[in-house]
Amino acid sequence: MIEVFKTYLKEKGSFSDVELKQIESVTTIKKLRKRQYLLQEGDVWKYNAFITKGCVRTYTVDEKGNEHILNFAVENWWTGDRESLFSGKPSVYNIDALEDSQVALITKENFNLLCxxxxxxxxxxxxxxxxxxxxxxxxxxxxxSSSAEEKYLKFLETFPHLPMRVPQGMIASYLGITAETLSRIRKNALKK
Incomplete structure (x- = not known):
């Protein structure tokens, strides 16, 4: 899966073979099973993470046990907790795999050196x-400033592939609406 990362790098900039080898030498590939954590609340995040395969989500869990999804990340996207990475403080987030995934990890120190x-x-x-x-x-x-319907339509416009990969309840959480509201919006959209 390092080839996926190298292809991404070549698309984003002009890297020599020596530079690509340098980047590869400090990159570790981690495989995640569906539902496996990449980061758990309370741990300190130490990496810059690039998704080479799969889909992960970043979320918190409130005192009532409700999940609040901050974001999703799929192939060719970066993920992590920048606040924990830079402060060295324990993360308030969880990151887990929504499907079998692979991630390219570069430690903070090595990432800074590459920069x-x-x-x-x-x-x-x-x-x-x-x-x-x-x-x-x-x-x-x-x-x-947007209605629930406007948020959902913007989500579909911005991430047209995600509804096929992410459960509707998680999309509702990401949008800050209830699953029932999302269901109603989807039904109304089908009628139009």
Whole structure:
């Protein structure tokens, strides 16, 4: 699965063979079974993680046992807990696999070294962080100003492939609505 990561890197920047070998030398591939944790609440997150296969979710569980999904990540997406990574504090999140998955992991120290030594890698990371910030801002804006139906339609527009891979209850959690509300929205959409 390292080939998937290398293909991604080649699409994102101009890397020499030596640079690709350097990146590969500090990358570990981890296989996850469906429902297996990549990160559990209370653990310190130490990696930058790239999904080479599968689908994972990042979520919290409140005192009533309700899950609140922050995001999903599929092939060619990055995931992790940046706050825990940078602060060294225990994570408040869980990350688990929704299907059998594989993840390329690079420790914080090695990732920083790659950014320092490989300009194309640093440029790629900067662009990813900029895009991630824009997506987060857009999601917050949608969350505070859009109706449940508008949120769902935006979700389908942004992530058309996810409804086939993610249970509807989890999509409802991600959108901050109840499963019943999502079911009603979907029924109304079919009538149109």
């Amino acid at each position: 320092k030594e490989i300009p194309a890698f640093n440029n790629m990371v900067t662009l990813i962080l900029e895009k991630s910030f824009i997506v987060s801002q857009s999601r917050i804006q949608s969350f505070i």
